[in-house]
Amino acid sequence: MIRQLRENEALPLDLLLLADPSEKLVKEYVSRGKCFIMELDEAMIGTYVLIPTRPETVEIVNVAVSEDHHGKGYGKCLVLHAIETAKKQGYKTIEIGTGNSGVVQLALYQKCGFRMTSIDRDFFIRHYDEPIFENGIQVIDMVRLSLDL
Known part of the structure; x- marks a missing residue:
């Protein structure tokens, strides 16, 4: 089941930080958007955040699934x-964006249309204090994708 996070519920930071290592940035963009969670047996196993960016445009800024539930199609369900x-x-x-090294994410987003x-060249250099590595590659650039609804 996927639903919007209720106002009285704690932010699923452990999940959100899987997709974005900056707690400061996560809290900032969650405050501008809506956080949705995926539950399985009453446990939060996935999340995404939608924020409006321009008139008639919204962006998915974080998609995360707990590591023990990877490879089961939950990420695709969230997207x-x-x-x-x-x-x-x-x-x-x-719209959605991912790091240049996010080969799994790039494939998923394209499969979803x-x-x-x-x-966005040097996005992760400009916005993060520490280098980020994924799949043995430094995450430097943000690859932007969009879908007309």
Whole structure:
């Protein structure tokens, strides 16, 4: 089951930090958007955050699934739920970004219909104090993707 996080519920920081190592940035963008959670047997196992960015445009800024639930299709369920949520809310475009080293994420987003639109060069150098490595590659650039709804 996927649902919006209730106001009285604690932010699932442990999950959000799997996709973004900066607690400061996570808290900042969650405050501007809506956090959704995926539950399995009453445990939070996944999350995503939607934030409006421009008129008729919304962005998925964090998609995370607990590590012991990887490879089971939950990430795809979260992304598809985000797309449907954006459609129901009247958005015309949904965007998402991932690091240049996120080969699994890039494949997932394209399977869900997203197309690459741009590269934000040095994004992770500008916004993070410590270097980030994924798949043995330093995460430097943000690959931006979008989907017309």
